[in-house]
Amino acid sequence: MVGSIVMRRVLGPASMGSLSILFLIIEYCKESHLGILQALDREVPLQTGKGDFTKVEEIKNAGFNFYFFTTLIISALLFIVFLYMRTWNADDPILHGFAYIPMILISYMIITYFRVISRVQHQFTILSRLNVILAITEAGTTVVFVILWGLEGVMLSLILSSIVGGGYLILKSPSRPKISLGFLRTKTLRHLLTIGFPLIIYDAVRMLFLSIDKIMIAFLLGKTSLGIYSVATMVFNFLMPLPKSVFNVISPRFYEAYGKNGNIQEVKKYLIAPTLTMAYLFSIFVGIVMILISPLIYHLLPQYWSGITAVYILISSTFFYSIIFMWGYLLIAINQQMKMVYFNAVAIILSVLLYSLFVTFFDWGI
Numbered sequence: 001m002v003g004s005i006v007m008r009r010v011l012g013p014a015s016m017g018s019l020s021i022l023f024l025i026i027e028y029c030k031e032s033h034l035g036i037l038q039a040l041d042r043e044v045p046l047q048t049g050k051g052d053f054t055k056v057e058e059i060k061n062a063g064f065n066f067y068f069f070t071t072l073i074i075s076a077l078l079f080i081v082f083l084y085m086r087t088w089n090a091d092d093p094i095l096h097g098f099a100y101i102p103m104i105l106i107s108y109m110i111i112t113y114f115r116v117i118s119r120v121q122h123q124f125t126i127l128s129r130l131n132v133i134l135a136i137t138e139a140g141t142t143v144v145f146v147i148l149w150g151l152e153g154v155m156l157s158l159i160l161s162s163i164v165g166g167g168y169l170i171l172k173s174p175s176r177p178k179i180s181l182g183f184l185r186t187k188t189l190r191h192l193l194t195i196g197f198p199l200i201i202y203d204a205v206r207m208l209f210l211s212i213d214k215i216m217i218a219f220l221l222g223k224t225s226l227g228i229y230s231v232a233t234m235v236f237n238f239l240m241p242l243p244k245s246v247f248n249v250i251s252p253r254f255y256e257a258y259g260k261n262g263n264i265q266e267v268k269k270y271l272i273a274p275t276l277t278m279a280y281l282f283s284i285f286v287g288i289v290m291i292l293i294s295p296l297i298y299h300l301l302p303q304y305w306s307g308i309t310a311v312y313i314l315i316s317s318t319f320f321y322s323i324i325f326m327w328g329y330l331l332i333a334i335n336q337q338m339k340m341v342y343f344n345a346v347a348i349i350l351s352v353l354l355y356s357l358f359v360t361f362f363d364w365g366i
Contacts, residue, residue: 001234001238002139002143003138003139003140003142003143003157004142004234004237004238005234005300005301006142006143006146006147007019007142007143007146007154008227008230008231008234008301008303008304009300009301009303010146010147010150011146011150011151011154011227012227012303013224013225013227013228013230013303013304014223014224014227015093015150015151015227016226016227016228016230017218017222017223017224017225017226017227017230018093018094018097018151018223018227019097019151019154019227019230020214020218020223020226020227020229020230020233021094021218021223021226022094022097022098022101022151022155024211024214024215025098025101026101026104026105026108026158027207027211028204028207029074029078029101029105030105030108030112031200031203031204031207032067032070032071032073032074032105032109033066033067033070033071033109033196033200034066034070034193034196034197034200035192035193035195035196035197035198035199035200035201035203036063036066036067036192036193036196037063037067037112037113037116037196038195038196038199038200038203038332039063039192039193039195039196039199040059040060040063040116040117040120040192041116041119041120041251041252041255042195042199042255042332042333043059043191043192043195044056044059044060044117044120044121044252045120045251045252045253045255045256045259046255046256046258046259047059047259048120048121048256048259049255049256049257049258049259049260050259050260055188058186058188059188059192060117060175060177061177061178061180062186062188062189062192063113063192064113064177064179065177065179065180065181066189066192066193067109067113068109068113068179069181071105071106071109072106074105075101075102075103075105075106076102078098078101078102078105079102081098082095082098082099082101082102085098093151096151096152097151097152097154097155100152100155100156100158100159101155103159104155104158104159104162107158107159107162107163107166108158108162110162110166110169110170111162111165111166111169114166114169114170114173114175115127115130115169117173117175118130118169118172118173119248119249119252120252120255121175121252122252122253123172123173124249126169126172126173129168130165130168130169131245133164133165133168134161134164134165137160137161137164137165138157138161141156141157141160141161142154142157145157198337198338198341199332199337201338201341202337202338202340202341202344205340205341205344205345205348206340206344208344208348209344209347209348209351212348212351212352212355213229213351213355214226214229214233216351216352216355216356216359217229217359217366220355220356220359220360221359221365221366225365225366227304228303228304228306228307228366229307229310229366230304231297231301231304231307231310231311232307232310232311232313232314232366233314235289235293235311235314235315236314236315236317236318238289239285239286239289239315239318240318240321240322242282242285242322243278243282243321243322243323243325244325246274246278247274247278247325247326247329250270250274250326251325251326251329253270254267254270254271254326254329254330254333255329255333257270258333264330264334270326271326271327271330274326275323275325275326275327278322278323279319279322279323282318282319282322282323283319286315286316286318286319289315290312290315293311293312293315294308297311306365306366307366310366328340
């Protein structure tokens, strides 16, 4: 949170708008694994529950190699695009930041793969320490680098933080996948893609739903308005890791329990009780943030004060996001993940229509 506040204070709304566009590009490029991570998240606990540990190792190796090579391909293509685009407008701040994206994707790939493997193998002590390391590294490097180098400093901070976090996970994780092209010929990879591809469609649609607000603001109102809106996304991103981290701990045990007998009735305790508990406790947390956020923005980020209404709206939305996690895991477990695609697709259409109506007709701004 400290790094995010300093970053917005130093850059200002216009540069934050450019940075928000770069973050959008990064988020979409992160899906280069084509659903392999979601498949690992599901299959490793399921096969562990069945006691097939040889299959578990095959799955982990195939998943790592596919993700590694697709990331290299996407990164190479993005670098070629950068070389072509810089002939248009070499002074564009978005283009300057774009140059760092290939390295960000490669470093992110390492940390993301080992984070998934550590979670599904219940290595939560390692993950807790990783979160502390990342929090300290990101906050420290963001504050220093953004003061020294502005927008490019933020991109450098992302690279350094991912390298530090990835290095820690590699050292601590017992998993040691071997880089090999042999994964292309395995039935395991085809099995993972069969599971993961519908999930990546859902992930892409869900990502579009979560980012459609930023896309519409950039398109209808411009980069400066998008930068002002970033203060609302800052608070949203501060709140959401709490329910996400809680349910990330529960989900591997849920998948293992379901993998043992395939009976939904036997895993109800993983669905209802955690969701109700989160609903009660998180609503209190959201209320506290609602009270404190107004003076915080007014005194520390006065350039973004015009976005305070958007802040309150996004804070309210976090409660509803916090109670849907386990039900998504349930649909994945019973191979009904495409239903989530349909729900999010309808939500996207409604969002575009409502954004267009409220911004262009009612002139309500962000």
